[in-house]
Amino acid sequence: MANHKSALKRIRSNESKHLRNKYQHKTTRNAIKGLKAVEVKKDAEALLPKVVSMLDKLAKNNVIHKNKAANIKSKLTLHVAAL
Numbered sequence: 001m002a003n004h005k006s007a008l009k010r011i012r013s014n015e016s017k018h019l020r021n022k023y024q025h026k027t028t029r030n031a032i033k034g035l036k037a038v039e040v041k042k043d044a045e046a047l048l049p050k051v052v053s054m055l056d057k058l059a060k061n062n063v064i065h066k067n068k069a070a071n072i073k074s075k076l077t078l079h080v081a082a083l
Contacts, residue, residue: 021063028054035076041083048080 002008031051038044052073059069 021061024054024058024061025063028058032072032076036079039083041080044080044083048076051076 002011028051031047031054035044035047035051038047055064055069055073058064059066
């Protein structure tokens with residue numbers, strides 16, 4: 001157990017950040033699955049910018065690596081273009 005006041009605060013703040021990051025990451029993964037499930041090109045093109053924005057935010061906050069975000073965005077763009 002932590003002995004210092006600042007260490008206790010750090011434990012609390014890390015837990016809240018962990019929960020927020022987990023929520024955002026799971027929400028983005030669900031959005032990606034939803035985009036892949038869409039069959040109509042027009043709907044997919046409307047959904048793509050929202051998903052790309054979510055990925056950019058995760059990469060900016062170091063929840064996922066920037067290269068992983070770039071790879072996912074590239075694959076999604078190819079998927080939408082192929083519809």
